[in-house]
Amino acid sequence: MGNRNDFYTQKGYELHNTDDLTASMEDYLEMICRMLKQQDIVRIQELSERLHVKPSSASKMVNALKERGYLSFEKYGYLTVTPKGREAGNYLLYRHNVLHEFLCLLNDSENELEQVEKIEHFIDRRTIEHLQALLDELNSSTAFSQ
Missing domain, CATH: 1.10.10.10 (Winged helix-like DNA-binding domain superfamily/Winged helix DNA-binding domain)
Incomplete structure (x- = not known):
């Protein structure tokens, strides 16, 4: 482009x-x-x-x-x-799971399936990797604060 x-x-x-x-x-x-x-x-x-x-x-x-x-x-x-x-399928499942975990955390909910299904095709690998790193950081800092 x-x-x-x-x-x-x-x-x-x-x-x-x-x-x-x-x-x-x-x-x-x-x-x-x-x-x-x-x-x-x-x-x-x-x-x-x-x-x-x-x-x-x-x-x-x-x-x-x-x-x-x-x-x-x-x-x-x-x-x-x-x-x-x-x-390819393993990556698609990974992408789905990262997005689902992130959106559930963000929205304080148990299920964000519809949102994930709507947006997962439009986010590139780099963004998914960064979201996973952010989730890892958030989860490790939450574990220390408990």
């Missing part, structure tokens, strides 16, 4: 994004990885139910992730993540 001080619309920033994954793809991959932490296999039907989408929509997105090398299919329609998918 042009000068770092130039303003663009959200769509303008999206059009210049060079990431391989769209926000929707990230949501699907994140959910698949979340499910695989809780169970051995994931099927498209289960994925569609967890994301509240039609199985046909989930199937299209899974195919797009497969074409980009993030997923593979096993017998009986089981979804598995490739090493590339596992690496």
Whole structure:
């Protein structure tokens, strides 16, 4: 993009994004990885139910992730993540957890899921790393003050 001080619309920033994954793809991959932490296999039907989408929509997105090398299919329609998918998925889960912990602390709440889901695609790795460092600092200073 042009000068770092130039303003663009959200769509303008999206059009210049060079990431391989769209926000929707990230949501699907994140959910698949979340499910695989809780169970051995994931099927498209289960994925569609967890994301509240039609199985046909989930199937299209899974195919797009497969074409980009993030997923593979096993017998009986089981979804598995490739090493590339596992690496990306682990980061997506980490990003989600950092943002959730930060927003819960900031808002003195137990659950900020909706806000996290709305903003997580728009924050870069550097910001996530700095938020984690801030959380670590806040948590260590809180532990000393108790």
